[in-house]
Amino acid sequence: MINRDPIFADRRDAGRKLAQALRDEVFDDPIVLALPRGGVPVAFEVAEEFAAPLDLLFVRKIGAPHHPELGLGALVDGADPQVVLTQSVMQMVSPPPGYVDQEVRRQLQEIDRRRQAYLGGRQALPVRGRTVLLIDDGVATGGTVRAALRGLESAGVGRLVLGVPVGPADVVASLKSEADQVVCLATPEPFYAVGLWYRDFDQTSDEEVVDLLAQAAGRREPRGLGQRPAEHRP
Structure with missing residues (x-):
């Protein structure tokens, strides 16, 4: 019998677990970018962990x-x-x-x-030369994430990190060539769908997105984390 027990309670829980997995990493002045809408609650927890600015990345x-x-x-x-x-x-x-x-x-x-x-029309944060953590609530085919990573690469980021709670092993492996680092907490087999691995996978509302972005914007100025220079892909 296939075990399909949820791994995460909800997106905020997944975000806290992803933040914990990234905790020991040294990121130089990071920016956290969320793929809306589902990626926002996950990214919010990561941004809180690193006291980093949170922004949206539309694809x-x-x-x-x-x-x-x-x-x-x-x-x-x-x-x-x-x-x-x-x-x-x-x-x-x-x-x-x-x-x-x-x-x-x-x-x-x-x-x-x-x-x-x-x-409210706030302009996108500049990413050139910066460490960028791209966060979503999971990957399935990886098409949107792949486009996002390639767009960020073209924009000249300094270091590019993809963080997702869950995804199929083959797709996650294929994305490793698109970023400096890929962190995926779980690659269950058979995979089926992202939402299967969450107990609560209700659609993230516009109100929740606005609220979390406002909370992140009202947080204290980001602290510097480490002195390691930005790494570049060969």
Whole structure:
């Protein structure tokens, strides 16, 4: 019989356990970025552990003409937004000139709308040269996380760390080439779905996101953690 007992009580519990797993790491002036909405309660606990600023990282799919479910790539939010294109799909679809630029502008407007709703229009924190901890509540296929990591890489982060409570072993292994460090607390087999491993996996509300971001913003100024210089991928 397959054991499917939940590993985490809820996202806050998962965040505390992830923070504990990261506790002994030395991060130089880190920023914690959450993939909304489900990643926010997890990331909040990690940001609290390191007294680090907490921000959101929006990732928006760039759909193909007349087939929006087919992704040409993704737009990754930030102070310097990055477009991550999947060249094999681009070659297959061959979108008309100007199409991608038009879609990028449209998705930027949507990101601005969401940032206004969650953060009152606060601009994204700059990440160039900084240690970034990217946090979500889990990975399944890894598509969104992979785009986010590649966007952050293009934005010039100093050190890139992915932290998730749970994910399938093969996907987690495949993401290790996209970051300096990947921390995943559990890789149960068979995996099935992220929510299966939480006792409470109700959808994170907009109100909870706003509340947690406000709490993080009201916290004292971040303390410096360690003197280790930022590490770079070879």
